[in-house]
Amino acid sequence: MEQTIFDCVIIGSGPSGFTAAIYAARADLKPQLYTGLEPGGQLTTTTEVDNFPGYPDGVTGPQMMMDLQKQAERFDTKVYYELITKAEFSTETGGIHKLWAGNKEILARTVIISTGATAKYLGLEDEKTYSGGGVSACATCDGFFYKGKDVIVVGAGDTAAEEATYLAKLTNKVTMLVRRDEFRASKAMIHRVENTPNIEVKFHHELIGIEGENGMVERAIVINNQTKETSAIDVHGIFIAIGHQPNTAIFAGQITMDENGYLKTIPGSTRTNLPGVFAAGDVQDHIYRQAITAAGSGCMAAMDAEKYLAELA
Ligand code: NDP
Secondary structure, three states, X not given: OOOOEEEEEEEOOOHHHHHHHHHHHHOOOOOEEEOOOOOOHHHHHOOEEOOOOOOOOOEEHHHHHHHHHHHHHHOOXXXXXXXXXXXXXXXXXXXXXXXXXXXXXXXXXXXXXOOOXXXXXXXXXXXXXXXXXXXXXXXXXXXXXXXXXXXXXXOOOHHHHHHHHHHHHHOOEEEEEEOOOOOOOOHHHHHHHHOOOOEEEEEOEEEEEEEEEOOEEEEEEEEEOOOOOEEEEEOOEEEEOOOEEEOOHHHOOOOOEOOOOOEOOOOOOOEOOOOOEEEOHHHHOOOOOOHHHHHHHHHHHHHHHHHHHHHHX
């Protein structure tokens, strides 16, 4: 029997993947969506989502993802709870792309990559214990819960500086833990940190433990890596801002990426360097990283895929 060639295969199940599916399905592309190992993506690890337009009372991350999936399936999206492990893309316009989920081979005219990015954590057992109870990797998502309280930001790059200045507006005090004697962030961001009175920067400090009650953070245990002195800081929130890792390993060598592994798209579109291969969401965006911006680019990817197929016909 001849193998089916699908018009549109979507890799990833965050807001960009499901939004791409909704648009592709409504354009009759019969999208086949592979969820990956974490169906729903990063949002399933957050609690309340209060900044997605259209939910006046907020919504939990997992609920929002279930709603998005339901909406995609209502329009003939086929969802597979499988991980794409290998890809071989055609470099020809109109070529057929090959994907594998384990031993299963999948053929597609267009592929939308929305595999997202994974926030890096320090690797402490306590981070897992207090995940959802004060440990977060997204100030825009969770900062609101710490109004008037004290928080810690770990990291010294642009993300950490941005998170610290954002949190400083909401919280009583932000302590930044920087492991070296200097920031990695840009001069402009360092300047903003230095000019925010309620941010205290502790150079040469690292987080080594977290203590709390009933799964809620109450204090951070930190070490001065020069003097080896440890101390406790009373806080309710701990924001880990040490970078994200885009989930692009299986595309290496085929799709153009930036130096951090993010897929590059042609400005103003979701097109990658390969015809019929599109990228949406955090996998191609290290700056905004919001559910709404990911959803927006998912919509763009489906429209770009539809246009590409129409031009082939
Ligand atoms: P970066 O990789 O730039 O910075 C990561 C930071 O985390 C570094 O300061 C690093 O310390 C620190 N770090 C890493 N591991 C540990 C650890 N185990 N313990 C303590 N600290 C650790 O990541 P960002 O997410 O900040 O930025 C990624 C990219 O996105 C950059 O190119 C950045 O410029 C860009 N960006 C741009 C923004 C904008 O333009 N508005 C906003 C956010 C990001 P060390 O310095 O010692 O290595």
